[in-house]
Amino acid sequence: MQAFAEAGEEISGLIVNFLQLCTLPLWGINKQLARKVNCRLAYCICSQMVALLEWWSGTECTLYTDPESYPFYGKENAIVILNHNFEIDFLCGWTFCERFGVLGSSKVLAKKELAYVPVIGWMWYFLEIVFCKRKWEEDHKTVVQSLQRLKDYPENFWFLLYCEGTRFTQKKHKISMEVAEKKGLPKLKYHLLPRTKGFCVTVQHLRGTVTAVYDSTLNFRNNQIPTLTGVLNGKKYNADLYVRRIPLDSIPENESECALWLHKLYQEKDELQEKYSLTGCFPGPTLTPPRRPWALLNWLFWIWLLLFPLCLILLQLFHSGSAFTVFTTVVLCFAASLGVRWMISQTEINKGSSYGNKEGQLNNNA
Numbered sequence: 001m002q003a004f005a006e007a008g009e010e011i012s013g014l015i016v017n018f019l020q021l022c023t024l025p026l027w028g029i030n031k032q033l034a035r036k037v038n039c040r041l042a043y044c045i046c047s048q049m050v051a052l053l054e055w056w057s058g059t060e061c062t063l064y065t066d067p068e069s070y071p072f073y074g075k076e077n078a079i080v081i082l083n084h085n086f087e088i089d090f091l092c093g094w095t096f097c098e099r100f101g102v103l104g105s106s107k108v109l110a111k112k113e114l115a116y117v118p119v120i121g122w123m124w125y126f127l128e129i130v131f132c133k134r135k136w137e138e139d140h141k142t143v144v145q146s147l148q149r150l151k152d153y154p155e156n157f158w159f160l161l162y163c164e165g166t167r168f169t170q171k172k173h174k175i176s177m178e179v180a181e182k183k184g185l186p187k188l189k190y191h192l193l194p195r196t197k198g199f200c201v202t203v204q205h206l207r208g209t210v211t212a213v214y215d216s217t218l219n220f221r222n223n224q225i226p227t228l229t230g231v232l233n234g235k236k237y238n239a240d241l242y243v244r245r246i247p248l249d250s251i252p253e254n255e256s257e258c259a260l261w262l263h264k265l266y267q268e269k270d271e272l273q274e275k276y277s278l279t280g281c282f283p284g285p286t287l288t289p290p291r292r293p294w295a296l297l298n299w300l301f302w303i304w305l306l307l308f309p310l311c312l313i314l315l316q317l318f319h320s321g322s323a324f325t326v327f328t329t330v331v332l333c334f335a336a337s338l339g340v341r342w343m344i345s346q347t348e349i350n351k352g353s354s355y356g357n358k359e360g361q362l363n364n365n366a
C-alpha cells in the first residue's frame with residue numbers, strides 16, 4: 001500500500017510538473033493568470049503530502065496563538081520564522097498553510113540544491129520560490145531580484161525563513177555557539193545562531209508587501225522524533241506550533257538594528273523552548289483550525305486516476321508479457337522506488353549538508 005502511495009505521489013507530481021511546463025506560454029500573455037494557475041497546480045502536489053500527514057498518519061497539529069491574531073492568518077502576506085529541528089517541520093508548516101488556505105502560494109528561502117529535486121523542486125520553479133547558495137556574496141543579487149518579483153503576487157502568501165540556515169545537530173550547535181561567543185551574543189540552548197542577512201533583506205524588500213512576521217516555534221510531544229518515513233508508515237505524531245504575530249512596522253529598518261532584533265527574537269524563542277521542555281506545552285490558548293477535506297479529496301482523486309490503471313497494466317504485463325517485458329517493468333519499478341527513496345533522503349538530518357559545520361567562510365555545503 002505504501003509503495004502504491006509513493007508511486008501515485010511521484011507520477012501525479014510529474015504530471016503536474018508537465019502541466020506547469022505547459023503554462024510557460026501563458027506567462028508572456030497574462031502573468032497574473034499564470035501565477036494563479038500555478039498556485040492551484042502546486043496545491044495538487046503539496047496537498048497530497050499534507051493528506052499523508054493529516055489523514056494517512058493521523059498526526060495531530062495543535063496551534064497555540066492569541067485570539068486577536070487569529071483572524072489575520074491566511075488573510076495577509078506574512079514572513080514566517082520557524083525553528084529547524086525536525087525532518088518534517090516543513091510538512092507541519094504546509095499543514096497550517098492548507099488549513100489557512102495559502103498552501104498553493106506559500107514560499108520559502110530555500111537552498112539551491114532543492115531546486116533539482118524532481119516534483120517538489122521543479123514545482124517551486126513555477127512558484128517563484130527564492131533560492132540561495134548560502135554564500136551571501138553570490139546570493140545577494142539573486143535573492144533581492146526574486147524578492148522584488150513577489151511585490152505584485154496575486155495571491156496571499158507566507159514566506160518561510162529558517163533563519164538558522166540548516167537543521168540542528170549537536171556539532172552545528174557547538175560551532176554556532178562559538179560564533180555567538182566571539183560576537184558577544186548570549187548562548188542559545190535549543191537553536192543555532194540565526195543568520196541575519198536573509199531576514200534583513202527580506203524585511204527590507206517585502207516591506208509594503210507583507211504586513212507581519214509570524215514568529216513560530218514547533219515541537220513534538222513526548223520527545224517524538226518524527227520522520228517522513230514514519231509518516232509514510234502511518235505513524236501518528238503530535239505537533240505543537242506556537243505562533244506570535246508581530247506587525248512588520250515594529251521591526252527596525254536599519255540593517256544592524258534589524259540583525260540585533262533577530263538575535264533578541266531567538267533569545268526569546270530559546271526561553272519559550274525551555275518552558276516547553278519543562279512543561280510539555282506552550283503557554284496560552286490553543287486555537288487549532290480543523291483539517292479540511294480538500295487535501296484528502298485531491299489525494300483520493302489521484303489514487304483513483306492513477307493507481308487502478310497502473311495495477312491493470314502491471315497485471316496484464318505479468319500475465320501476457322514476455323520475460324523481457326516483465327524484467328524491464330521490474331527494473332523500471334525498482335528505479336522509481338529508488339527515486340522516491342532518494343527524495344525522502346533529502347529530508348533526513350543525518351544525510352544533511354555540512355553547512356554550519358565549519359565556522360566562518362568555509363561553511364559551504366558538502
Ligand SMILES: CC/C=C\C/C=C\C/C=C\C/C=C\C/C=C\C/C=C\CCC(=O)SCCNC(=O)CCNC(=O)[C@H](O)C(C)(C)COP(=O)(O)OP(=O)(O)OC[C@H]1O[C@@H](n2cnc3c(N)ncnc32)[C@H](O)[C@@H]1OP(=O)(O)O
Pocket residue numbers: 073080082090092093094096097106107108109110111114132133134135136137139158159160161162163164165166175176179192193194195196197198199214216243356357358359360361363
Ligand atoms: C499560523 C501559522 C504560522 C506558521 C506556519 C508555519 C510555516 C508555514 C510557512 C510556509 C511554508 C512554505 C514552504 C515550506 C516548504 C518547504 C521548505 C523546506 C525547506 C527549505 C528550507 C531550506 O532550504 S533552509 C536553507 C536555506 N535557507 C537559509 O539559509 C535561510 C537563512 N539564511 C540566511 O538568511 C543567510 O543569511 C543567507 C542564506 C541569505 C546567506 O548565507 P551565508 O552563509 O552567506 O550567511 P551569512 O552572511 O548570514 O553568514 C555569515 C555570518 O554568519 C556568521 N557565522 C559563521 N559561521 C556561523 C555559524 N556556524 N553559525 C552562525 N553564524 C555563523 C559569520 O560570522 C557571519 O556573521 P556576520 O556578522 O558577518 O553577518
Ligand SMILES: CCCCCCCCCCCCCCCC(=O)OC[C@@H](O)COP(=O)(O)O
Pocket residue numbers: 005006007009010052087090111114117120162165166167168232340343344346347351352353354355
Ligand atoms: C508518498 C509520497 C512519497 C514521496 C516523497 C517525496 C518527498 C519529497 C521531499 C522533498 C524535500 C522537501 C524539502 C526538504 C526540506 C528540508 O528539510 O531541507 C533542509 C534544509 O532546510 C536545510 O538543509 P541542511 O543544511 O541539510 O540541514
